[in-house]
Amino acid sequence: MLFTDPSLVDEFQTELEDITVAIAKLQARQITVLNQLERAGVASRAGARTMTEWTSIELDVSTGTAKELVEAANRLPRDPWLHDELAGGHMTLERAMARL
Numbered sequence: 129m130l131f132t133d134p135s136l137v138d139e140f141q142t143e144l145e146d147i148t149v150a151i152a153k154l155q156a157r158q159i160t161v162l163n164q165l166e167r168a169g170v171a172s173r174a175g176a177r178t179m180t181e182w183t184s185i186e187l188d189v190s191t192g193t194a195k196e197l198v199e200a201a202n203r204l205p206r207d208p209w210l211h212d213e214l215a216g217g218h219m220t221l222e223r224a225m226a227r228l
Contacts, residue, residue, distance in 0.1 A: 149217030155200075156215035162201035196225070203228050 165171075166179045176182035184194035200221060204211045210227055213219040 148220065152214050152217045152220055155221045156204075156211060159197060159201040159204055159221075160211075162197060163205055166198070166201060200225055 162179075162183065171177075171179040171182035174182055176185065179198050180191060180194045183189070183198055184191050187194065187197070189197070204214065204224060207228060210219070210224045214221060214224045
């Protein structure tokens with residue numbers, strides 16, 4: 129059975145941790161890009177009412193998720209330490225936002 133082999137469980141756990149680190153690094157880049165796009169006025173140029181609306185459409189995510197991403201893009205750059213922790217994969221986006 130798949131989950132009775134301890135070495136497989138350890139392997140899956142390590143893989144899950146690696147994936148979580150990779151996601152954090154990608155989210156740090158994602159919010160950096162969103163921040164730059166917002167500063168460039170991409171939402172209004174595209175005809176969107178808000179950056180949240182534009183993000184929701186462009187990334188095909190819910191309005192709630194888009195709102196969280198835009199909030200992160202606006203707030204995290206103000207705290208370089210938290211942003212660096214996220215970019216280094218040492219902290220999840222959710223934890224970084226909770227610390228702001």
